[in-house]
Amino acid sequence: MRIQSSATSVSWIPSEAIRGVTKLPFEMGITRYDDPPPASPADLQELLASDRFRFINDLRAWIEVEGEHIVDCGYEGSGHINVSKVRMGRKETAFAAIPLPDIQKPAEIAGGSVRFVQTAGGRTAFPAPRRVRRKPFVQIAAPLAWTTLALTIKVDGSSSFEVVGASPFPRHWVYDQSMELKAKVGLINFDGWYREVLDQNTPWGNEDSPALVTEVETALERELSERFMSKRSAARRISVTPGETIVEQGEPGDSLFLVLDGVLVAEIDGKPIAELGPGAILGERALLEGGTRTATLRAVSACRVARLSGEDIDPGALAEISRSHRREATD
Numbered sequence: 001m002r003i004q005s006s007a008t009s010v011s012w013i014p015s016e017a018i019r020g021v022t023k024l025p026f027e028m029g030i031t032r033y034d035d036p037p038p039a040s041p042a043d044l045q046e047l048l049a050s051d052r053f054r055f056i057n058d059l060r061a062w063i064e065v066e067g068e069h070i071v072d073c074g075y076e077g078s079g080h081i082n083v084s085k086v087r088m089g090r091k092e093t094a095f096a097a098i099p100l101p102d103i104q105k106p107a108e109i110a111g112g113s114v115r116f117v118q119t120a121g122g123r124t125a126f127p128a129p130r131r132v133r134r135k136p137f138v139q140i141a142a143p144l145a146w147t148t149l150a151l152t153i154k155v156d157g158s159s160s161f162e163v164v165g166a167s168p169f170p171r172h173w174v175y176d177q178s179m180e181l182k183a184k185v186g187l188i189n190f191d192g193w194y195r196e197v198l199d200q201n202t203p204w205g206n207e208d209s210p211a212l213v214t215e216v217e218t219a220l221e222r223e224l225s226e227r228f229m230s231k232r233s234a235a236r237r238i239s240v241t242p243g244e245t246i247v248e249q250g251e252p253g254d255s256l257f258l259v260l261d262g263v264l265v266a267e268i269d270g271k272p273i274a275e276l277g278p279g280a281i282l283g284e285r286a287l288l289e290g291g292t293r294t295a296t297l298r299a300v301s302a303c304r305v306a307r308l309s310g311e312d313i314d315p316g317a318l319a320e321i322s323r324s325h326r327r328e329a330t331d
Helices: 020-027 044-050 190-196 219-230 284-288 315-327
Strands: 002-012 055-066 069-075 078-081 083-088 091-096 108-110 113-123 128-131 138-141 144-154 159-166 171-175 181-185 213-215 236-240 245-247 255-261 264-268 271-276 296-299 303-309
Touching: 002 044, 002 144, 002 159, 044 055, 055 113, 055 144, 069 113, 078 113, 144 171, 159 171, 159 181, 213 271, 219 255, 219 315, 284 315
Parallel strands: none
Antiparallel strands: 002 055, 002 171, 055 069, 055 078, 083 091, 108 113, 113 144, 128 138, 144 159, 171 181, 181 213, 236 303, 245 296, 255 303, 264 271, 264 296
């Protein structure tokens, strides 16, 4: 009997991913950010046709089982790379990125399961000068982007995935075998990626970059966050350093927070309850339950957060968000 499963990462550039002068080509319309990929695409072909991605790592694998014994296994998936489009006046030109060979590690058979690990990605489309530490101290090259996914398939038919590593840029979303969005890499570091990611410190060299992974927000949170960002909301943006506290349990509060980038931990009575990533809307229970914060929100990594007014969201939507957070024991 053959058992198949998959895990798929989609890498894309959201509007909050880039800061400083590097934003100019995006803001001037020369090139573009990406719309968020669909949360539940019908299949991989829909993702490929959507033109809302830069790279896709499609890890697909199978095991052959006789009785309770694994007799064979193998890979089926691969990486996919998109073009980058540049507009000059009325003309739009597509520049092809350069895919690098997929790295598929030998399958690891242990007991009643097999673990597959695949890296996919490539070199982005636009070479640019950047400083390096060796002569001639300037390198003209396009940085690399990638994800490394692991997929474990068991003889009972179940499977699970993990994000082993990922480039610090762009954003990476991960889908399970049912093509449901299940995880996000929570931190984008464009400056570090642009300046420091050279060939030797990538999976095609001698190292990978660890990834901070969070579970996905609810569908309602995703809808509201996309609405706020599409309107270019005037909400105040806050930059938070690792370990810094945004709100303390027990203090008064009348605002909400939308995580734009990075990872926050919610703590109740000093105990970590959940880690929240981009797209999560937090702090609603203070608005619904008397204006007092019911949890502490602390930065796990460098974060960017938008502070929103409670008046910007319908009370019914706040109540629905709160119910989902109660289920997850977060605030």
